[in-house]
Amino acid sequence: MRSKIRSLISIIRLAGLAVAALGMWGFSTLAEDVLGKQSYAFDTSILLYLRSLHTPLRDRVMLGFTFLGEPNLLLVMCLSLGIVLLARNHRSEAATIALAGGGAIGLNLLLKKLFARARPQLWERVVDVRFYSFPSGHAMISMVIYGLLGYFLGTRFPKQRWLIYSLTVVLIAAIGLSRLYLGVHWPTDVVAGYTAGLVWLITCILSLEIWKELRSLTTASEEEFLSPDPSLEMTND
Numbered sequence: 386m387r388s389k390i391r392s393l394i395s396i397i398r399l400a401g402l403a404v405a406a407l408g409m410w411g412f413s414t415l416a417e418d419v420l421g422k423q424s425y426a427f428d429t430s431i432l433l434y435l436r437s438l439h440t441p442l443r444d445r446v447m448l449g450f451t452f453l454g455e456p457n458l459l460l461v462m463c464l465s466l467g468i469v470l471l472a473r474n475h476r477s478e479a480a481t482i483a484l485a486g487g488g489a490i491g492l493n494l495l496l497k498k499l500f501a502r503a504r505p506q507l508w509e510r511v512v513d514v515r516f517y518s519f520p521s522g523h524a525m526i527s528m529v530i531y532g533l534l535g536y537f538l539g540t541r542f543p544k545q546r547w548l549i550y551s552l553t554v555v556l557i558a559a560i561g562l563s564r565l566y567l568g569v570h571w572p573t574d575v576v577a578g579y580t581a582g583l584v585w586l587i588t589c590i591l592s593l594e595i596w597k598e599l600r601s602l603t604t605a606s607e608e609e610f611l612s613p614d615p616s617l618e619m620t621n622d
Contacts, residue, residue: 408587412520412580415573419502419519428571432507435566444511447563451512454523454560456490459530463487466534477596482533485589489529489582493522496581505571514569521570521578524561528582529589531557536590 418424452458463486470479502519535553539546561579564570 408584450563454527521574524578525582
């Protein structure tokens with residue numbers, strides 16, 4: 386039974402690594418297009434189309450979604466959830482979400498400085514934005530934090546797992562769309578943010594699963610070592 390579980394975990398890891406590799410390839414392709422300014426016409430056409438869909442109600446809805454993807458809000462969520470997990474003695478999960486949040490924010494700032502892409506200025510924006518545009522911090526950090534939160538909830542409530550995962554995907558997609566709708570990011574910014582975020586999310590989940598397995602194997606070995614050998618007891622009798 387244990388060998389089957391190990392085989393299944395190995396398959397999941399290989400699949401995760403394959404997705405991570407594809408994500409890195411996609412990110413590097415997008416980065417190359419951005420540096421060569423090959424995506425400008427594509428990005429502009431999408432933003433101008435979204436501009437034509439503006440209404441007061443949609444503006445409020447999109448502002449709500451973009452608020453849910455604010456890096457500061459997500460950082461507070463990370464700290465709060467980490468404290469709760471630590472208080473309940475879930476140390477590995479608490480360490481993972483702290484590493485995921487801090488790593489995502491740090492990596493996003495590094496990539497923004499590296500590419501130094503200016504934000505779109507196709508119309509007067511209703512939100513105040515600063516710093517560089519590529520990749521989108523909202524897209525990248527929400528992918529990591531909400532993705533990890535969805536993963537935690539899915540493992541905690543397996544019967545509702547696919548509903549939780551579906552709602553998580555919808556929320557992350559809506560946050561990215563809100564950045565385009567508000568005109569503060571190019572489409573390639575958002576796609577690159579999702580790509581880099583997915584790679585980091587998979588890395589965090591895999592590291593957590595590997596840690597859990599190693600810990601369970603260590604515990605099982607200790608119990609085996611400490612438990613008395615029945616054959617010895619029979620010999621003594």
